[in-house]
Amino acid sequence: VKQGETAVFETKIDGYPTPKITWLLNGKPLTAKEGAQVEFNAATGDAKLSVAKVDLQQHSGIVTCRLENVHGSQEETARLDILAAPLITTQLSKTEETVSGKDVTLRVVVRGSPRPEAQWFYNDTPVAPENTTYDEEKSEYQLLIKEATVGAHEGTYRVVMKNDLGESESTPCTLTVLEPVKxxxxxxxxxxxxxxxxxxxxxxxxxxxxxxxxxxxxxxxxxxxxxxxxxxxxxxxxxxxxxxxxxxxxxxxxxxxxxxxxxxxxxxxAPLNITQPLTDINVLLGQTGVLSLTCDAFPVPKVTWFFNDTELKNSAKHKIEIKNNVFSLTVNKCDHPDVGVYRAVVDNGIDKTEQTAKLNVGVKPKVEAAKPANEQSSVIGQDTQISWKFSGIEKPEVTWLFNGQPLPTNERFQ
Missing domain, CATH: 2.60.40.10 (Immunoglobulins)
Known part of the structure; x- marks a missing residue:
């Protein structure tokens, strides 16, 4: 029977008492809900089942006529085959993605009787049947694409279903083949x-x-x-x-x-670049002396200080400091033992250099006597000598003045 037509089953029955008649489809009683209409002529024994607008999915299968009375039961069966053109009930996905080198399967569910034949197309070129399969339980047609690549498999797929009653074409599916990051x-x-x-x-x-x-x-x-x-x-x-x-x-x-x-x-x-080197300094006794150098470098260098070749550490006497690119050594309360050569070793692991400088400790000039060593009167025209005693480190420079003005060195003043 073709899809949508009426299927009719007729049989003649006999029995006493008159048997109860039950019509079943695939083991389940048929009702008006399934479009079934039952007729029985008791005088002639003719029983008839009519199923209107048969549907391939709803009505295909085994029809059973079951008779029952107090003496027993009897069944007769017949097969109801519904002929239908292919009908795609589950379309191909509009898009599919897979990863390069992986397998991917395209699927479509189709109803039809006789069972339709599938022809798959890739970019409108027929696909060979060796990778096509059919799952009878699901009525599912499958196309397996093995180890997909962009060049060989990316594009548009569709399937055309055919049987003796007609054909149906699926919506197209665009397959994108993704590639991993390189x-x-x-x-x-x-x-x-x-x-x-x-x-x-x-x-x-x-x-x-x-x-x-x-x-x-x-x-x-x-x-x-x-x-x-x-x-x-x-x-x-x-x-x-x-x-x-x-x-x-x-x-x-x-x-x-x-x-x-x-x-x-x-x-x-960055190589060591000493923009301000160490220089000799003169410090008064008891005052603070600061030795410093300026160095640009990267990594930031380490500066090690030495006094007469003995390494110095932070102490009450010595203070080592770094401020930005200025490296300094402070000598507190300078005394005569602090006099000598100071050395700075500059090293940043890439480059290395040394700087040296002298520290001198001086004493302010001092008049040893409150009054001139000799005060004397002089006679006009005769020589006279005036003297004072001074002390200091370093040796003081002495300048003679007369009435606030420096005395020149000549034959008269010596």
């Missing part, structure tokens, strides 16, 4: 880079993947902006590095299928 480092050549202040630094990667990967560059965990992105090439450039550019740079790329990362460590150094 990182190709162009530069630098190593994962650790050592540069001097002022030199150029560049990170360059080719990044591929489908879908297009999301790319992020961080320095010590904080995001930094790439300098340029052209196609797959991703570049980060520093024209002249500074100490604050030192750190660990991590490039991360991820898409739906995978994530990749690469780490580059940038180490920065």
């Amino acid at each position: 990182l190709t480092k162009i530069g630098p050549a190593t994962d650790a880079v050592d540069l001097k202040v002022g030199e150029a630094f560049e990170i360059s990667f080719d990044i591929e993947g489908k879908e297009a990967p999301k790319v992020q560059l961080t320095k010590d965990g904080k995001e930094v902006k790439l300098t340029s992105v052209e196609g797959t090439r991703h570049v980060y450039t520093i024209a002249d590095v500074k100490p604050q550019d030192q750190g660990v740079y991590k490039l991360t790329a991820k898409n739906k299928t995978s994530a990749e990362e690469s780490t580059i460590t940038l180490n920065i150094t």
